[in-house]
Amino acid sequence: MRMTEPAHRSFGRTEIGKVRGHNEDAVLVREDLGLWAVADGLGGHSAGDLASRRIVERLGELTRPDSVDDFIDVIEDSLEAVNTELRRTARERGVDLIASTVALLVHHPEYMVCGWVGDSRVYCYEAGRLQQLTRDHAHQIEDPFAQLRARDDAQPPPQPGGGMLTRAIGAEERLFVDWLVAPSRSGVHFLLCSDGVNKEMTDRELEALFHANGSPPSLIDNIFETSLARGARDNVSAVVVRLGA
Numbered sequence: 720m721r722m723t724e725p726a727h728r729s730f731g732r733t734e735i736g737k738v739r740g741h742n743e744d745a746v747l748v749r750e751d752l753g754l755w756a757v758a759d760g761l762g763g764h765s766a767g768d769l770a771s772r773r774i775v776e777r778l779g780e781l782t783r784p785d786s787v788d789d790f791i792d793v794i795e796d797s798l799e800a801v802n803t804e805l806r807r808t809a810r811e812r813g814v815d816l817i818a819s820t821v822a823l824l825v826h827h828p829e830y831m832v833c834g835w836v837g838d839s840r841v842y843c844y845e846a847g848r849l850q851q852l853t854r855d856h857a858h859q860i861e862d863p864f865a866q867l868r869a870r871d872d873a874q875p876p877p878q879p880g881g882g883m884l885t886r887a888i889g890a891e892e893r894l895f896v897d898w899l900v901a902p903s904r905s906g907v908h909f910l911l912c913s914d915g916v917n918k919e920m921t922d923r924e925l926e927a928l929f930h931a932n933g934s935p936p937s938l939i940d941n942i943f944e945t946s947l948a949r950g951a952r953d954n955v956s957a958v959v960v961r962l963g964a
Contacts, residue, residue: 727826729755730935731958732943736915736951743767743819744913744956747775752783753826754794755958759839759913760819761887766808770819770889773801778823787827794823794834795896798888805889818889822853822911824960831901831909831962836894837887840917842925843901844908849926852901856886905963908933912942915953919946935959 731746743760745768758774760767777797783790798821809817820837833841838855888894901909908929916925920942928941938959946955 727753727960727962728935729958729960730939731755731757731911731956732939733757733913733954733956734943734947734951736954737947738950738952739954741768742954743771744915744954745771745775746911746956746958747779747823748958749779752781754778754781754783754823755909755911755960756821756823757839757911757913757956757958758819758821758888759837759915759954759956761816761884766812766814766817767819769808770801770805770817771821773804774798774819774821774888777801787825787832790825791832791834791898794825798836798896799894802888802891802894806892809889816890818887820856820884820887820913824909824911824958826960827903830903832898833901833909834896834898836896837884839911839913841901842910842912842922844910844926844929845902845904845906847926847930849910849922849929851922852899853897855882856897857882857884903962906933907962908935908938909960909962910938911958911960913954913956915951915955916942916946916957918953919949919951919955933961935961 731748733744735742747756758771760771805817820839822835822839825832835853838857841852
């Protein structure tokens with residue numbers, strides 16, 4: 720018997736922040752395709768905004784086939800084409816790199832499919848618990864204050880950057896996208912975000928926001944209010960997807 724596709728609500732936002740000169744992030748919200756994405760152009764490199772914008776434009780132009788497996792193949796083909804284009808553009812402009820991360824989410828009635836390249840993240844919130852689904856493609860930097868930050872009586876400070884990226888769209892000749900499957904149940908929330916969010920908020924703080932308010936627009940507003948109030952050292956981008964009415 721064919722399952723009835725559950726409803727989903729979503730909301731996305733991107734802002735330049737308080738320090739950067741321009742916004743190198745881009746977001747995609749396509750409820751009709753069951754496709755959401757956050758892309759983060761690499762700061763300090765030429766045309767990071769071009770890279771992130773090209774990714775979401777290409778994804779937004781896709782037509783979804785009946786099979787979710789075919790849709791994943793189409794997404795990968797699109798990202799590989801962007802990877803080739805960005806490398807060609809970098810050569811033409813005489814620069815070392817034009818690249819971007821991406822985190823994306825694909826809806827299916829029976830499961831969700833999460834894909835990523837780089838350190839933009841996808842989280843899942845269910846039953847009061849926020850879990851990071853993605854694993855950053857980055858060399859992590861040792862945090863000497865980790866034990867202090869883990870103390871229950873300590874105020875959670877902003878998190879440091881994720882370190883040096885080991886993978887990005889436009890960085891290497893061959894592109895490798897990591898994929899995993901997540902639950903598709905009514906009431907489950909997903910958060911896609913650039914590292915501009917993680918630099919200002921801990922996972923514990925994000926979890927508390929989801930516990931307090933389940934509305935995607937309100938969650939986005941609260942995430943941005945906190946990030947901007949703390950200085951928003953990087954561009955800030957996030958998408959929240961809630962399954963069920």
